[in-house]
Amino acid sequence: MPLAFAANEKGILPDHMIAALAKDGAIALDHALQSDQIQPASLDLRLGDVAYRVRASFLPGPQTTVVERIGELKLHQISLREGAVLETSCVYIVPLLESLALPPDIAGAANPKSSTGRLDVFTRVIADNTRGFDRVRAGYHGPLYVEISPRTFPVLVRTGTRLSQLRLRRGNALLDADALGALHARERLVDDAAAEITEGIAVSVDLSAALPSARARAAEGKPVVGFRAKHHTGLIDVERRASYDVADFWEPIQARDDQSLILDPDEFYILASKEAVQVPPDYAAEMVPFDPLVGEFRVHYAGFFDPGFGHVTAGGSGARAVLEVRSREVPFILEHGQIVGRLVYEKMLQRPRSLYGEGLGSNYQAQGLKLSKHFR
Numbered sequence: 339m340p341l342a343f344a345a346n347e348k349g350i351l352p353d354h355m356i357a358a359l360a361k362d363g364a365i366a367l368d369h370a371l372q373s374d375q376i377q378p379a380s381l382d383l384r385l386g387d388v389a390y391r392v393r394a395s396f397l398p399g400p401q402t403t404v405v406e407r408i409g410e411l412k413l414h415q416i417s418l419r420e421g422a423v424l425e426t427s428c429v430y431i432v433p434l435l436e437s438l439a440l441p442p443d444i445a446g447a448a449n450p451k452s453s454t455g456r457l458d459v460f461t462r463v464i465a466d467n468t469r470g471f472d473r474v475r476a477g478y479h480g481p482l483y484v485e486i487s488p489r490t491f492p493v494l495v496r497t498g499t500r501l502s503q504l505r506l507r508r509g510n511a512l513l514d515a516d517a518l519g520a521l522h523a524r525e526r527l528v529d530d531a532a533a534e535i536t537e538g539i540a541v542s543v544d545l546s547a548a549l550p551s552a553r554a555r556a557a558e559g560k561p562v563v564g565f566r567a568k569h570h571t572g573l574i575d576v577e578r579r580a581s582y583d584v585a586d587f588w589e590p591i592q593a594r595d596d597q598s599l600i601l602d603p604d605e606f607y608i609l610a611s612k613e614a615v616q617v618p619p620d621y622a623a624e625m626v627p628f629d630p631l632v633g634e635f636r637v638h639y640a641g642f643f644d645p646g647f648g649h650v651t652a653g654g655s656g657a658r659a660v661l662e663v664r665s666r667e668v669p670f671i672l673e674h675g676q677i678v679g680r681l682v683y684e685k686m687l688q689r690p691r692s693l694y695g696e697g698l699g700s701n702y703q704a705q706g707l708k709l710s711k712h713f714r
Contacts, residue, residue, distance in 0.1 A: 348509030349687035378690035422494040444670040446474030456710035458490040511685040538680030543673040544612040597674035601665035614656030616648035664689025
C-alpha cells in the first residue's frame, strides 16, 4: 500500500518509510537493495557499472538531461565492474544503481557519506533537468548520477560502492530558533551551557587538546588536535576498513600554546568540534556553513547526522563533529573556539526503527578526533 500522509505532516522519512517507497517502486533499483543500505534517515546510493571522465563539472539545466551533457563533455569511459582507480583533480560522472519515481509531495537531498568526506572525495548528486546539485525536486521521475572528484587521494571504487546518501522529506520541518531552543532545553543538544542557538546550534573548532582523543594521539609528547593530508600518496580502496597506516597518508597536527592553526591554501585538514553534540531519536540534523563572510575556508563535506547520533538511547554520550576543512585562495588563521558551522535540526515524520549506532555497525558513534574507517 502506498504511503499516505495527512496534509499537515512534514518531516524526513525514516528507514521503514524508505523501505516502503522501494517496495512500491518509488525508488527503482537496477540491483536489489542491500540489507544495510537503508540508514535511520537516509538511503546509501550505489555506483553503477561505468564512470565517465568529463572535461568539467556541470549542471544540466531545466531543458537538458545528464546523458546529453555527458555526450558533449565526455573524454572517455571506465568500467567499474572489476574496480577502477579515480585519479585526483579529475571529474567523473557515474550513473547510480538507484533511480526515482517520487510521489508529488516527496523531495530529496543528498550529501557525501561521512567516510567519503573524510577522504576529501568531493561528490555531488545530479538529477535530470535541474539547476542545483544534491537536490531532487518533489515528484521527480528519472535517473540519478553522482559527480566524483577526488581532491587528495586517488581512490579505488567499483560497482556498488557507496559514496553518497539520499534523504527524502515531505515539506519543510526545519526547526526555527524558538523550537530549537525548546528542544535544547529538553534534550541538551550540545554540552555547552552557553551554546549559541539562533539559526542552528553554533559549532566551533577544538584546538586546545582538551579532548581525551587528542591526548591519546599524542605525538612526541604533545597532544594532536588534527591531521593534515599528505600529497602523492598511494591509493585508497574505499571498501577496505582498518587497512592503511595513518602515517602513510596523514601528518599529525600538534597543539600550539596559542591554540591556533594556520590553514594553508589547497591543503586538507581533519579537525574536531569543541562541542559534543547529540541528535534525539525523533530528529535529524545537518551541518551547514556558518557564514561565508567570516573566513576563506570550507568545513564539512558530509553534513548529515542521523537520529541517535551521540544520543544516550543509541549508546552515545555526546559525540564531536569531525570537521573536514579546506582553505581557499589565501592562508587563514583558525583559533580555538572559532565558530565554523551550524547544526540545524529537522523533525522526522516518524521515529526510525533503528537509530545511529544501535546495532548498525555505525563507525562514528561517540567519536572524538577520528579519521575515516579506512585507517588503523
